[in-house]
Amino acid sequence: MAISARLFKTFRVTFGEDATADMMAWMQSVDDHRAELRELNELNAARIDARFGQIDARFGQVEARFGQIDARFGELEARLERKIDQRFADTIKWSFLFWCGAMAAMFLKG
Numbered sequence: 001m002a003i004s005a006r007l008f009k010t011f012r013v014t015f016g017e018d019a020t021a022d023m024m025a026w027m028q029s030v031d032d033h034r035a036e037l038r039e040l041n042e043l044n045a046a047r048i049d050a051r052f053g054q055i056d057a058r059f060g061q062v063e064a065r066f067g068q069i070d071a072r073f074g075e076l077e078a079r080l081e082r083k084i085d086q087r088f089a090d091t092i093k094w095s096f097l098f099w100c101g102a103m104a105a106m107f108l109k110g
Helices: 005-015 017-109
Strands: none
Touching: 005 017
């Protein structure tokens, strides 16, 4: 933090040489700590961004896996529909065959 010459002179006149030197040292240490904190903050932000990148990649893998599962369920659904359609066709066929047999028995009896 830059301090103006006028402010420095006012401090020196008001508080004396030792107090002004201590105050300037304190202000410099505050600036140093602020710079350190800023650097730590940037490092933490970079670390968090990297971690979110990893999490995003994992979600991509999970999303791909769900896509595969959806595809498998689609295949199973199609197979199930074919089986149901085949069973329905078999039921109709056997019903027609039994109806024909009943009609034949009715005509032969009567």
